[in-house]
Amino acid sequence: VAGDRRSPSRSRLTLLLLVLLSVTLLTLDGRDAGPFGALRSGVSSALAPVGNVVGAVFRPIGAAWGNLADGNGLRAQNEQLQERIEELESAAAEAEAARRELAQLAADLDLEVVALVDTVVARVVSGGVTNFDNTIAVNRGSNQGIRVGMPVVGGGGLVGRVIEVSGSRSTIQLVTDPSSRVGVRVAAGSGLGVLQGQGSENRALATSFDRSISLAEGDLLVTSGAERSVFPPDIAVGRVLSVSEDPVGLQKEAEVELSAPFSDLRYVTVLLWEPPR
Amino acid sequence: MIPVSPLGRLVAVMAGAAVLQFAVLSQLRVVGVVPDVLVLLAVLGGLVGGRHTGASTGFAAGITADLLLPGLPFGLSTLVFTVVGYLAGWYATASVDHSTRADVLVAGIGTVFAVVAFVIAARLLSDAVPLAGRLPVTLVVMALWSMLLAVPVRAALRWVWFADARNTSWAR
Numbered sequence A: 001v002a003g004d005r006r007s008p009s010r011s012r013l014t015l016l017l018l019v020l021l022s023v024t025l026l027t028l029d030g031r032d033a034g035p036f037g038a039l040r041s042g043v044s045s046a047l048a049p050v051g052n053v054v055g056a057v058f059r060p061i062g063a064a065w066g067n068l069a070d071g072n073g074l075r076a077q078n079e080q081l082q083e084r085i086e087e088l089e090s091a092a093a094e095a096e097a098a099r100r101e102l103a104q105l106a107a108d109l110d111l112e113v114v115a116l117v118d119t120v121v122a123r124v125v126s127g128g129v130t131n132f133d134n135t136i137a138v139n140r141g142s143n144q145g146i147r148v149g150m151p152v153v154g155g156g157g158l159v160g161r162v163i164e165v166s167g168s169r170s171t172i173q174l175v176t177d178p179s180s181r182v183g184v185r186v187a188a189g190s191g192l193g194v195l196q197g198q199g200s201e202n203r204a205l206a207t208s209f210d211r212s213i214s215l216a217e218g219d220l221l222v223t224s225g226a227e228r229s230v231f232p233p234d235i236a237v238g239r240v241l242s243v244s245e246d247p248v249g250l251q252k253e254a255e256v257e258l259s260a261p262f263s264d265l266r267y268v269t270v271l272l273w274e275p276p277r
Numbered sequence B: 001m002i003p004v005s006p007l008g009r010l011v012a013v014m015a016g017a018a019v020l021q022f023a024v025l026s027q028l029r030v031v032g033v034v035p036d037v038l039v040l041l042a043v044l045g046g047l048v049g050g051r052h053t054g055a056s057t058g059f060a061a062g063i064t065a066d067l068l069l070p071g072l073p074f075g076l077s078t079l080v081f082t083v084v085g086y087l088a089g090w091y092a093t094a095s096v097d098h099s100t101r102a103d104v105l106v107a108g109i110g111t112v113f114a115v116v117a118f119v120i121a122a123r124l125l126s127d128a129v130p131l132a133g134r135l136p137v138t139l140v141v142m143a144l145w146s147m148l149l150a151v152p153v154r155a156a157l158r159w160v161w162f163a164d165a166r167n168t169s170w171a172r
Helices: A008-030 A036-069 A071-109 B006-027 B037-049 B051-068 B076-094 B100-125 B135-162 B165-171
Strands: A119-126 A135-138 A151-154 A157-166 A169-174 A181-186 A192-197 A203-210 A220-223 A236-245 A251-258 A267-271
Touching: A008 A036, A008 B051, A008 B076, A036 A119, A036 A157, A036 A169, A036 B006, A036 B051, A135 A157, A135 A267, A192 A251, A203 A236, B006 B037, B006 B051, B006 B135, B037 B051, B037 B076, B037 B100, B037 B135, B051 B076, B051 B135, B076 B100, B100 B135
Parallel strands: A157 A236
Antiparallel strands: A119 A135, A119 A267, A135 A169, A151 A157, A151 A267, A157 A169, A181 A192, A181 A220, A192 A203, A203 A251, A220 A236, A236 A251
16 A cells, blocks of 8 residues: 555545445335336346347357367267257157147136246346346346236246346346245145255255155155245246255255256246236 | 546456456356456455555445345445455555465455455354355355456556555555
8 A cells, every 4th residue: 555644544534434325225226216126127127238249249158168068968969959959859849739728728717827928938048146146037028018026937937037128138046045035836746845045057946845744755846836925837947856845854855956957958938927026 | 648537547457346246257167166357356456455445446346246236235345345355454554475476475465354254244144044064165165266366456556546646645
């Protein structure tokens, strides 16, 4: 330091004022009283074009690096994908017929069926901006009908929910985020629980299952769609790896292997579904 | 040339840092960990200019970080980075070694301190649990990234606070 000539008391006063200001911001945000969501959305909108351009530059470089490192693996993967495409084309035709039938039944019985919700497919353009957020950004936004709170799926499982939207970009909080909570139920049973992210890309913890319910290794957990849930029902979340009792012994909890491939998410599907208010 | 005040230069550097973090650094992942230029600005602000400059730079870097982090409470980064900048300034005024090598080393150590402080503050003040399950590896890689970026970031901060003699006396 060339020389800090301010007296320690003046520096402390500055610190105190800035800390008070920070706490005020925190309090306002906690009470949803400030324009912080709009500010963040504005910043995201302003930076999105730059991010998309730089992402477009970096993506081929990353892909080329991956190809150099794994040329043989890529050829084998290509052959597998060709076979998979043929299988999926056949399955898609059957699914379309089933979808029509389901739509008819849902309309007759007045049921909410997630498979019938309109969707937007989006490309993942980046991970979190810093290390402190378990988020991804995608290249679709409010221009395509995406709104804050909409659920996102990919790779056969729940990915997360939209927490910020600008015109052509959305930020998605992943279910792996430790602050994320998802109401789940056993697909083949009736037990309800809460899935909490653990910061891991493929594991999470499901808690609060009633001790009396049947919960076993391999059971599929899906979104519960319970009242006030922020997700629609019956989206696959993950499979139970192991079951234990909580420390008090009143409830069951399960380690869960998540269905979505978080380490290799390239495209996701946003369900144009908003939680009931 | 139009004279620009330190505040104007600080805003310019923070805007540049936001673009850099959002568009470039967030793409540079090593074992899943990206560099964080905003944490580094808070630490180096104190090392370059002392307690007052550190707190001011930390506050500005924190506001910028809060604008980029939609999943966390607004004000959390501002609070933590302000304190981190002040403490880095306190260390700098007490230290006798202000060589580039020392600043690079302290940038790495300061980053570790800042990240741990952030995680603790997030736990205490919100229900967010950043970096759960991957804190050790994140600390190591972020410290290395910070040491790598310390020299250009320090130069930018010297430009902000000490670009001309008139402003030097104000900034210090």
